[in-house]
Amino acid sequence: MDLHLLKRDSEFAWRIEPQGKMRVPGIVYADESLIHDMDNKVYEQVTNVATLPGIVQASYAMPDAHWGYGFPIGGVAAFDPDAGGVISAGGVGFDISCGVRTLHTGLTRDDIEANKERLADALYQTIPAGVGSVGHIRLEREAMDAMLVGGARWAVEQGFGDREDLERVEEHGCMQGAEPEAVSDHAKKRQRDEMGTLGSGNHYLEVQHVAEVYDPQAGAAFNVKPGDAVISIHCGSRGLGHQLGTEYLKRMTMAAGEYGIELPDRELACVPIHSPVGQSYLGAMRAAINCALANRQIITHLARQTFAHVIPQAHLTLLYDVSHNTCKLEEHVVDGKQMRLFVHRKGATRAFGPNHLDLPPAFRDVGQPVLIGGSMGTGSYILAGTAQGEGLSFSSSCHGAGRAMSRHQAKRRWQGRALVDELTASGILIRSRSMRGVAEEAPGAYKDVNAVVGVAHDAGLSRKVARLEPLACVKG
Amino acid sequence: MMCEEHGHNDSMTQGRWEHFSHEADMGLRGFGSSCDQAFEQTAIAMMAVITDPDIVVAEQEVDISCEAPDYELLLIDWLNALIYEMATRRMLFGRFDVHTKNGSLRAKAWGEKVDATKHEPAVEVKGATYTALHVGRDENGTWVAQCVVDV
Numbered sequence: 087m088d089l090h091l092l093k094r095d096s097e098f099a100w101r102i103e104p105q106g107k108m109r110v111p112g113i114v115y116a117d118e119s120l121i122h123d124m125d126n127k128v129y130e131q132v133t134n135v136a137t138l139p140g141i142v143q144a145s146y147a148m149p150d151a152h153w154g155y156g157f158p159i160g161g162v163a164a165f166d167p168d169a170g171g172v173i174s175a176g177g178v179g180f181d182i183s184c185g186v187r188t189l190h191t192g193l194t195r196d197d198i199e200a201n202k203e204r205l206a207d208a209l210y211q212t213i214p215a216g217v218g219s220v221g222h223i224r225l226e227r228e229a230m231d232a233m234l235v236g237g238a239r240w241a242v243e244q245g246f247g248d249r250e251d252l253e254r255v256e257e258h259g260c261m262q263g264a265e266p267e268a269v270s271d272h273a274k275k276r277q278r279d280e281m282g283t284l285g286s287g288n289h290y291l292e293v294q295h296v297a298e299v300y301d302p303q304a305g306a307a308f309n310v311k312p313g314d315a316v317i318s319i320h321c322g323s324r325g326l327g328h329q330l331g332t333e334y335l336k337r338m339t340m341a342a343g344e345y346g347i348e349l350p351d352r353e354l355a356c357v358p359i360h361s362p363v364g365q366s367y368l369g370a371m372r373a374a375i376n377c378a379l380a381n382r383q384i385i386t387h388l389a390r391q392t393f394a395h396v397i398p399q400a401h402l403t404l405l406y407d408v409s410h411n412t413c414k415l416e417e418h419v420v421d422g423k424q425m426r427l428f429v430h431r432k433g434a435t436r437a438f439g440p441n442h443l444d445l446p447p448a449f450r451d452v453g454q455p456v457l458i459g460g461s462m463g464t465g466s467y468i469l470a471g472t473a474q475g476e477g478l479s480f481s482s483s484c485h486g487a488g489r490a491m492s493r494h495q496a497k498r499r500w501q502g503r504a505l506v507d508e509l510t511a512s513g514i515l516i517r518s519r520s521m522r523g524v525a526e527e528a529p530g531a532y533k534d535v536n537a538v539v540g541v542a543h544d545a546g547l548s549r550k551v552a553r554l555e556p557l558a559c560v561k562g
Numbered sequence: 563m564m565c566e567e568h569g570h571n572d573s574m575t576q577g578r579w580e581h582f583s584h585e586a587d588m589g590l591r592g593f594g595s596s597c598d599q600a601f602e603q604t605a606i607a608m609m610a611v612i613t614d615p616d617i618v619v620a621e622q623e624v625d626i627s628c629e630a631p632d633y634e635l636l637l638i639d640w641l642n643a644l645i646y647e648m649a650t651r652r653m654l655f656g657r658f659d660v661h662t663k664n665g666s667l668r669a670k671a672w673g674e675k676v677d678a679t680k681h682e683p684a685v686e687v688k689g690a691t692y693t694a695l696h697v698g699r700d701e702n703g704t705w706v707a708q709c710v711v712d713v
Binding site: 154155159181216276279286287325332335336495521 | 582612645650
């Protein structure tokens with residue numbers, strides 16, 4: 087990104103002053119090295135989002151921001167529904183409610199090491215992953231609608247997990263306001279066989295160990311200590327979310343003009359929240375959030391079955407489940423005034439600070455767990471929401487390492503088989519149906535997750551609690 | 563911009579395709595002597611994101627039709643219709659026959675069921691986006707149809 091276009095507010099905050107049709111400033115959180123490497127498209131997209139009706143305070147980009155569709159990936163923007171505020175399908179993304187769930191195992195790294203090959207093979211056999219894979223259950227119409235209303239709560243009622251799991255999921259496992267009738271038959275059909283599947287691309291199930299704890303108080307509240315083994319699951323709302331993203335992008339493109347919304351980029355397609363299309367999308371998107379929560383709940387159940395078989399003393403419990411592609415109605419304080427805003431987080435994680443009422447009691451003192459997936463073979467992080475995050479970014483933080491290189495370039499640069507051998511030699515087992523898929527997800531194709539998380543910490547968006555390192559990865 | 567070209571490029575048939583880089587995803591570009599051919603080539607480019615289109619056997623025929631106000635939105639609808647058919651039928655396609663007229667498209671796609679061992683599919687395509695979306699003729703009169711797909 088061209089540094090001349092930015093005003094440096096602080097060591098980790100860069101401001102784009104309002105110009106042209108921008109209604110609010112743009113703010114990018116990054117250090118000099120990250121901002122230097124960011125595509126100019128991020129600048130353009132942050133600026134474009136700032137022109138949308140009803141935007142409040144600023145258009146934000148997190149430290150892992152990269153070129154997205156309309157909104158940058160790593161973009162955060164809040165809209166006031168009563169000031170003509172809009173909702174955008176592109177501002178949520180195709181993979182609605184994609185997110186990360188981390189589980190305790192009650193085991194240590196040594197327990198895993200002793201069974202690693204067998205465990206990796208068993209997880210690979212049990213968890214459907216990759217293109218064309220189907221889940222263990224099929225949902226016909228009635229069950230589909232119940233799932234879309236109930237989310238992870240529905241999954242638990244079906245026997246996939248325990249009631250206690252739900253307290254450790256955003257929205258207590260069930261997004262209110264979902265409207266299955268706003269979800270097309272095409273989207274439902276695409277999802278029919280995909281419940282409990284990982285998908286592909288950067289999605290995975292990883293067995294990890296806690297390599298380091300930075301914050302003992304939060305570490306204790308999150309129940310993580312060095313040497314613990316945990317599991318992280320990264321996936322979303324599968325075909326249903328993808329289909330809804332596709333359909334509503336088109337509907338919003340067609341409808342935006344009716345509301346006099348000028349789109350600097352077609353991909354920014356949006357409509358007023360208080361409009362029939364806006365309300366329909368809201369109901370459909372919330373149903374897709376439930377789909378993602380149910381999906382991660384079913385995968386959790388499959389992981390429990392597998393562990394029970396391979397390492398019977400394992401006891402899998404939830405640390406937390408976060409979504410990083412969403413638009414949610416939240417209360418925030420803007421200029422000293424309490425407001426109800428629709429916050430878009432596209433590749434950004436909600437990071438409520440201590441004492442937020444939506445947090446389970448165990449986290450009230452330390453803030454929300456913020457789960458950051460690194461690239462395959464490098465580290466992941468657990469962070470905690472901060473009090474100052476509220477003023478900095480509507481309590482939002484980064485979501486992952488963020489790509490540094492396209493799939494196209496990665497495929498040319500790395501060989502899947504060689505990468506798998508290399509990672510195996512360093513103690514990380516990879517199970518994947520596609521060696522080309524592995525090459526495209528090469529660790530080197532991503533930004534340095536340590537740098538991204540370091541800036542999120544230093545900027546105050548969230549604070550570092552623990553670093554996780556992979557032991558075995560089932561790649562989608 | 564890095565590109566990778568495929569297909570034949572003689573005077574009779576200008577059909578070929580290439581991928582272009584997008585930071586997180588993949589750009590598709592099809593060329594042809596007609597809009598129809600460019601659309602067919604873009605579809606092959608999309609299949610090549612997932613697997614090697616040359617190894618997909620034309621076992622099963624699927625009819626596809628869509629309509630849109632302009633050729634660019636028609637390209638998006640065409641690719642999204644293929645994504646939908648692939649997802650719900652668990653198929654991959656390797657060959658296409660496209661006919662467009664006045665904003666409507668009628669096509670046939672040939673392919674087979676996904677076989678993870680044979681096709682080693684690298685990634686699934688979630689949807690076609692409006693990023694870098696363009697349909698038109700270049701200075702040589704060759705039809706070009708392109709966009710970025712989300713993977």
